[in-house]
Every structure is written in structure tokens, then in C-alpha cells.
Amino acid sequence: MKYLKIVGNKEIDGEITISGAKNAALPLIAATILSKNEIQISNLPNVVDINTFLKLIDMLGGSFKKVEDKVYIDTTKIDNTTATYDIVKTMRASILVLGPLLSRFGVCEVSLPGGCAIGQRPVDLHLKAMEQMGAVIEINHGYIKATAPNGLKGAKIVFDKVTVGGTENAVMAASMANGTTTIINAAKEPEIVQLCEIIQDAGVKIEGIGTSKIIIEGTNGELLDMKNFSVIPDRIEAGTYMCTAAICNKKLKINNIIPIHLEAVISKLEEMNFEILQEETSLTILPTNEIKPVNIITSEYPGFPTDMQAQFMALATQANGTSTIDERLFENRFMHVSELARMGADIHLNGNIATIKGNAQLNGADVMATDLRASSALVLAAIVANGETNIHRIYHLDRGYEDLEGKLSNIGVNIKRFTE
Ligand code: UD1
Numbered sequence: 001m002k003y004l005k006i007v008g009n010k011e012i013d014g015e016i017t018i019s020g021a022k023n024a025a026l027p028l029i030a031a032t033i034l035s036k037n038e039i040q041i042s043n044l045p046n047v048v049d050i051n052t053f054l055k056l057i058d059m060l061g062g063s064f065k066k067v068e069d070k071v072y073i074d075t076t077k078i079d080n081t082t083a084t085y086d087i088v089k090t091m092r093a094s095i096l097v098l099g100p101l102l103s104r105f106g107v108c109e110v111s112l113p114g115g116c117a118i119g120q121r122p123v124d125l126h127l128k129a130m131e132q133m134g135a136v137i138e139i140n141h142g143y144i145k146a147t148a149p150n151g152l153k154g155a156k157i158v159f160d161k162v163t164v165g166g167t168e169n170a171v172m173a174a175s176m177a178n179g180t181t182t183i184i185n186a187a188k189e190p191e192i193v194q195l196c197e198i199i200q201d202a203g204v205k206i207e208g209i210g211t212s213k214i215i216i217e218g219t220n221g222e223l224l225d226m227k228n229f230s231v232i233p234d235r236i237e238a239g240t241y242m243c244t245a246a247i248c249n250k251k252l253k254i255n256n257i258i259p260i261h262l263e264a265v266i267s268k269l270e271e272m273n274f275e276i277l278q279e280e281t282s283l284t285i286l287p288t289n290e291i292k293p294v295n296i297i298t299s300e301y302p303g304f305p306t307d308m309q310a311q312f313m314a315l316a317t318q319a320n321g322t323s324t325i326d327e328r329l330f331e332n333r334f335m336h337v338s339e340l341a342r343m344g345a346d347i348h349l350n351g352n353i354a355t356i357k358g359n360a361q362l363n364g365a366d367v368m369a370t371d372l373r374a375s376s377a378l379v380l381a382a383i384v385a386n387g388e389t390n391i392h393r394i395y396h397l398d399r400g401y402e403d404l405e406g407k408l409s410n411i412g413v414n415i416k417r418f419t420e
Helices: 022-034 048-059 092-105 124-132 164-175 190-201 235-248 259-271 306-316 336-342 372-384 395-400 404-410
Strands: 002-007 015-017 039-042 063-067 070-074 107-111 136-140 143-147 156-158 180-184 205-207 213-217 252-255 275-278 282-286 295-297 322-326 346-350 353-357 366-368 388-392 414-419
Touching (some): 002 372, 015 404, 022 048, 022 092, 022 164, 048 070, 048 395, 092 107, 092 124, 092 164, 124 143, 124 156, 124 164, 164 180, 164 190, 164 213, 190 205, 235 252, 235 259, 235 282, 235 372, 259 275, 259 282, 306 322, 306 336, 306 372, 336 346, 336 366, 372 395, 372 404, 404 414
Parallel strands (some): 015 252, 295 322, 366 388
Antiparallel strands (some): 002 388, 107 143, 136 143, 180 213, 252 282, 275 282, 346 353
């Protein structure tokens, strides 16, 4: 297994360019299942989760080829509709093939994803949406078997809870269904907006993109005429590097971003007293004379993203005062707290609320990455800690951060990868 060794040193300087968004790319690759032609995707991040999803497409009978930073995906020859346990256990997002496979073939089997490090994460809302569109769902031997022998039918789907993956599955399923689907209480994340826009460009009539009510006119079984596209930049990767600048209290320019996707993150950094200069596709974060504490409540987009909570917790250890973070989306997303404590952070947990005392002197230690974003919080803490930190189980980081070491080394961080 690999681990990262970071020697603390706040002297960072320079620019970082953001890669394509993993969470946008995953549903977009799933959506190619609905395409009648080969698709060229650019700005696809080179991270493990994307490679796993491409492998899943291959296992289903589709094919892909990578040429420089572009990937060509051809799903026209898919002849298998089962996503097996082997692949689903490594990547929960495999559930995203459910909607498109069911809509195109009238049948689909997906291994039931289990719990994960950040909570129980059920898929009941995905299944309910498919049932509302006429699917019959059975759960047998750990597999979801969905059938719709006469095809899916347009329906009114009211999500009990805002779900990103559930909305994406419903949008993809509705695209080839018979009739109109109205999704109410839909998620509004930029990743969903891009998915809807790509499907709309492929000839499907969609109204309400980016709102909580999306209306989709299905093609009644006809495959979509999908066009080539480029994946939007990763707002969570951008936010992570903004926190890197903030925790070091140094100037850093972040390139290839869409500032509006980062509004909640920018606003919290401004509350912490950082000045941020925004341009059309980049921003620069400037140092401050005092890092102020902050109170954060995670919520659905456009609120503060749960995927940025751990990084802000690391940052809050360096604020001048006490901060709070209230995690409202996932029930067990504080695994990084005990690891940050091993480095000297003073964090008190009460249910889903973390209270973080600032002005902490962090010291290098051996720590364990527990999930993707928790791992990046450990990286941030290590960058400002005294001495050497070894971060173990970094396969979590590799799932979602493209070339983390390269990007951080370029701005002056002393970071190296070793094998245990
Ligand atoms: C996506 C993101 C993840 C992010 C999360 C919330 C991807 C690949 N992952 O995950 O990085 O942290 O959105 O912004 O895009 N829920 C149910 N039943 C369901 C589905 C969800 O109860 O059927 C619950 C979840 O347990 C959670 C909440 O709804 O408490 C939100 O989950 P959801 O938005 O579905 O997250 P994901 O799509 O899994």
C-alpha cells in the first residue's frame, strides 16, 4: 500500500489548475449508455473512480479508448446489463448505470452498495423513482434486479429528500421513457445541470434545469443523438486548494474554475477574513492579518457542500477563535476528527456538530485516510504541521484528486509518495 509523506512548511506560492469534475464525469459517462453514437469526452479527470467507471462500461460490453486527455466511449454494443459486486463495492457511483440501462434495455441488475465510511447511504430513493416509472424491483442475494418489460413510463417523482445520485438516475431514466416525467425536489448541483444540458443537446426536451422541478419529455425508447463534450471543472478540488492557500495564509491563484459554483465556499472564506479576487475562469486568494473563526452548516447546493466540510475543519484549527461545523447530510462524516486530534487539533464532537478550537499547534504524526475528503483534510493539516506526517491508505485520495502530489509540489509543498 502507498502512503504520503508530507513535511510541514507553509511557504507555498504559485498557481494550480483544476481538473475536470469527477462527480460530473461519473453520471455523464453513465449517460453515454443512452447514446446511439460514439462520444468524445474531454477534460475527464485521470482519477481512480473514473477509470473504474470506464472499466464498468467495458464489462457491460461497451468500449473506450483514451487519446491524450480525451476519452472516446462507444456503448452501442452493450450486451450485458449487470453491474457486479466486484465493481460496486469499490465505487458506490456504479448505481448510476441503473437508470440508463433500465431505460434502454428494460432490465438491469446492480449489486446493492453497502454502507460506507461516511454513513449508511441507502439507494431507496433511486429505486422508488424507478418504480414510479413502472419498473419492478426485486432484491435478491445482494442484487437489485429491475425490470420494465414494456419500457419505462413518464411519471411524477417527488423525492422525499434531495438526492444528487437519485436525481441523476431519474433524469437519465426519464430521457428514454415513454411520456413526460416531472421530478420534484430535484437536486440542483452544477453536476446535474451539466448532465441535463448534455441530454438536452442530444435532442431531449428538458425544462427547469438547475431548479428543484425538472420536466423531461422522454424519447419513447429512441436512443439519443449525443454530442462530444467537455466536463466542467471540479469545484471540490478547487475548494480544497483554496483551503490550502488559506491554511498556509499565502497567496495562491486557482485556474480553470467556474466562480459561481464556488459561491458558498468563497463566502465562508470571506467570513474568515480572506480576500478573494475573482476573474472569469480563475480566482486568487490573498493572505489575511487574522484568520477568523467560522460557523458552517452543510446543505445541498447552492448551500455549503458536505464535500468541503473536512477541509474547512482543518482550516478552522488555525483560526483565531472557536468554529463550529454542523454536518446535516451524512450521519458519520467526522472520521477525520480523531486523526486531526492525533496531530494536536482540539475538536469536540456532539452528535453531528463539531466545535473546533483555533490557534492549534499541529504536529506531524502517522494518520489514516478514511474517505476521500477526510483524506484531503489530513493533507491540509500536514502542510502546516511541525515536522513530518505520514498519511496512510491514500487510495481514498487517488479516487478523486488528479495528480495531487504534482499540483502541491509545484506550489512548494514537500510531499512524496512511498510504498509501505
Ligand atoms: C453525491 C456526491 C458526494 C456528495 C453527495 C452530497 C457523487 C458521485 N457523489 O453523493 O460526493 O457528498 O452527493 O452532496 O456525485 N439518500 C437516501 N436514499 C437514497 C439516496 C440518498 O436516504 O436513495 C440520502 C443519503 O444517505 C444522504 C443524502 O440522501 O444522507 C444525500 O445523498 P445523495 O445526494 O444521494 O449523495 P450521493 O449522490 O450518493
